[in-house]
């Protein structure tokens with residue numbers, strides 16, 4: 001049960017933007033496209049804080065162009081909305097940022113956190129943390145090209161021997177970054193283990209610019225605890241949004257002093273129809289949409305108590321959207337669902353393993 005304790009920090013500002021609640025739906029490639037963002041917005045009654053695009057590559061052999069970039073699509077009702085770019089080349093990044101500015105997002109974000117080898121090993125994403133001069137050059141070039149606020153999202157360092165977030169902060173401040181989001185893992189950690197919130201907190205306490213913390217926020221209480229303990233202005237929520245797409249609304253309700261709403265099993269599983277409808281409206285094919293339904297189902301089913309691995313497995317092996325929805329309808333009508341509760345923040349950690357199974361092993365080679 002959430003403590004009905006008043007949180008002091010419920011909003012933040014940067015540039016001329018004022019953001020309530022002080023949450024960000026973390027950009028996630030292959031997840032946070034317009035239909036998923038719309039689903040979260042809908043469940044939160046539009047109280048999302050900030051929304052960001054999936055990342056957009058600026059690397060390539062031909063000139064950056066705005067054509068055929070589905071990640072750039074956003075709707076006016078999503079504001080305040082930012083577009084995130086990644087790449088290794090300051091000139092290409094600046095040119096891309098200039099073109100993207102013509103689409104009139106509310107801010108442009110530089111990615112210095114992507115751990116994927118094909119990005120990081122080529123010097124983009126988290127690769128920039130091994131070459132802070134390059135990061136500085138990118139920030140400088142982008143800043144001089146755009147009038148919009150520029151934000152930076154980064155990790156705390158490349159690996160545990162090279163935690164350089166305080167240097168990154170100094171560079172960000174020197175190059176005019178308006179808001180810094182710190183994911184408290186190293187590149188080598190990937191998404192394993194837990195984020196180091198003490199380092200995020202120390203960064204925020206040294207910062208002259210607003211700092212948002214990111215990593216392992218799964219409930220109103222985890223958001224509240226981090227905001228109370230550390231001098232961050234807000235929290236950015238990634239995988240927690242897949243386990244609990246209601247989370248932004250729950251946080252907004254808690255900050256506004258509203259009672260927290262219980263979500264029935266039926267309500268929980270009705271969001272799939274809504275999500276599917278949004279995907280079709282957005283031009284996603286039925287088979288593409290099925291993959292995304294399963295992606296959400298895999299996480300949402302972790303909130304079932306008692307666990308029901310047979311139902312989960314059966315959903316995840318559905319061959320068509322119709323079969324997927326039939327299985328949900330049967331489950332909801334079935335007697336066993338009468339004894340099943342849905343607790344979206346029941347999960348122990350975001351790595352999909354039970355607490356004692358968490359591995360701190362390396363996901364990526366240093």
Ligand SMILES: Cc1cc2nc3c(=O)[nH]c(=O)nc-3n(C[C@H](O)[C@H](O)[C@H](O)COP(=O)(O)O)c2cc1C
Nearest residue numbers: 026027028029054055183215216217237238239240
């Ligand atoms: C599937 C997936 C895709 C991601 N794509 C991006 C991305 O495009 N840009 C980015 O800055 N971070 C990306 N991330 C990282 C998240 O934004 C976030 O920093 C990370 O998941 C830690 O937050 P969490 O513990 O709340 O999930 C991605 C993460 C996941 C799991």
